[in-house]
Amino acid sequence: MNAPLNHIVHRQSSHCESGVVANMLNSQGYELSEPMVFGLASALMFVYLPMVKVGGLPLIAYRMPPKSIISSVCKKLNVKLTSQKFSNEDEGMKALDEALANGKLVGLQTSVYWLPYFPEDMRFQFNAHNLMVYGKNEAGDYLISDPVFEDVVTCPAESLKQARFAKGMLAAKGLMYVMDKPDVTSDLAIQIRKSIKKTAKMMNGLILPFFGIKGIYHLAKKIDKLKNAPEQEVGMFLSNIVRMQEEIGTGGAGFRFMYASFLDEASQLLKDDKLHEISQFTTEVGDLWREFAMKAVLFCKKRKNITLEEVSASLRVCAEHETLLREKLLAWSK
Amino acid sequence: MKKEEVPQDSCKSYSGHKKLIYAVGDEGHYEGVKSSGWEVEGFATEMAVKALDEQLAQATIDYQQGKVSPLGYYIPLFRFDLMSLAHATGFFQWQIKRHITVKVFNKLSDKKLMKYCAVFNISLEELKKPVIKS
Known part of the structure; x- marks a missing residue:
């Protein structure tokens, strides 16, 4: 059996989905940074869904749902996206091999739990992890560019199959995708303005109180209500927020720093000082989220005399500043 | 920053x-x-990992004392909970809860057990008789 091996650019990224998109396009000579991908996709968000429980704790996210970065960036940049799902596992693996043999770089949606190269403490039942396969070695192991890792990795076929076809919430169903660089590149200036406008609009939240700035206030209110709950429960609730904000591939402060990086890059590209100012303000917003995380954990540790009110107040400060950020973005993108 | x-x-x-x-x-x-x-993030992660470890330790004891079926041991081992396992297997949460009891588990058909085997990626023998790693 021949061992296909394609040329790639592997750059470590903060987030799996924006990282795979950036690496896939960069490998084809379409230069685009991870923050630019994230920003163009208008992926910045805040979500608090108390009724959706993950491991018994409410779902909290700082970005748009999985797969939205892939689809919106491809649409914006006229990248041809071909994706496939499979009901038969062996067919799914065969299609992957064929695409590799044809010199394609293949994006896959996988479950983190079944990827053996992940450290033990990071393996959870999470089905929406993205990676890029670029070849296969003599032993039949797949060569993988997993964007959240410093270097490329390998994975045995059996494990990769398990990871692609793990069942459950957000099940990948073997999803694989290929991107083809467009012949004509789109005008980034126009797309940047559009995407910032969209983010600004969404930041206010939708009708329901679970999204954007409304969602942040809603979460603050919930923290206040935990006042009489058992210590253990409060601790798990707060540490869950911190984990979603910092641990789960966000580039720090729940993607706020990545978004600030996008604004910074956009300001240099468009030679727009105003945008650089907004980037600096976004950094301040990110710093405030980090401060909130610190207070939440200090409360869990019961060190110093920090009250639950101080924790929720710190979260409200984030919401207030996101309101200001929204106004700035809206005014700029008008 | x-x-x-x-x-x-x-x-x-x-x-x-x-x-x-x-x-x-x-x-x-x-x-x-x-x-x-970041130490702050590390603390939060360790809290979550510790909670899972404790859950597994309790489940192991419960299984060894015959209070729960092997399923009760495997759920935390593979870092599932009722909701995620329900999504993965197609069973309802109340069904899984029943399957965790020894009495109901022992009466389950191989066909039903195989659903768990597929999700955990283990054999039927392993599902029925877990080898507990210490």
Whole structure:
């Protein structure tokens, strides 16, 4: 059996989905940074869904749902996206091999739990992890560019199959995708303005109180209500927020720093000082989220005399500043 | 956050890996900076891992004392909970709850048990008689 091996650019990224998109396009000579991908996709968000429980704790996210970065960036940049799902596992693996043999770089949606190269403490039942396969070695192991890792990795076929076809919430169903660089590149200036406008609009939240700035206030209110709950429960609730904000591939402060990086890059590209100012303000917003995380954990540790009110107040400060950020973005993108 | 403020706290959960964080460099522009972890984040992670470990330890004891079926042991082992396992197997949560009891588990058909085997990626024998790793 021949061992296909394609040329790639592997750059470590903060987030799996924006990282795979950036690496896939960069490998084809379409230069685009991870923050630019994230920003163009208008992926910045805040979500608090108390009724959706993950491991018994409410779902909290700082970005748009999985797969939205892939689809919106491809649409914006006229990248041809071909994706496939499979009901038969062996067919799914065969299609992957064929695409590799044809010199394609293949994006896959996988479950983190079944990827053996992940450290033990990071393996959870999470089905929406993205990676890029670029070849296969003599032993039949797949060569993988997993964007959240410093270097490329390998994975045995059996494990990769398990990871692609793990069942459950957000099940990948073997999803694989290929991107083809467009012949004509789109005008980034126009797309940047559009995407910032969209983010600004969404930041206010939708009708329901679970999204954007409304969602942040809603979460603050919930923290206040935990006042009489058992210590253990409060601790798990707060540490869950911190984990979603910092641990789960966000580039720090729940993607706020990545978004600030996008604004910074956009300001240099468009030679727009105003945008650089907004980037600096976004950094301040990110710093405030980090401060909130610190207070939440200090409360869990019961060190110093920090009250639950101080924790929720710190979260409200984030919401207030996101309101200001929204106004700035809206005014700029008008 | 400035580049030099990016925490390098060598978090245990990173197992020697480094993560990419975006921070402001000397020229006032953003760049990617590798981080060995933030103590605040590490604490939150360890809390979650500890809770899972405790859950598994309790489930192991419960299984060994015959209070729960092997399923009760495997759920925390594979880091599932009722909701995620219900999604993965197609069973309702109340069904899984019943399957956790020894009495109901012992009467389950192989066909039903195989659904769990597929999700856990183990054999029928392993599902019926777990080999407990200490």
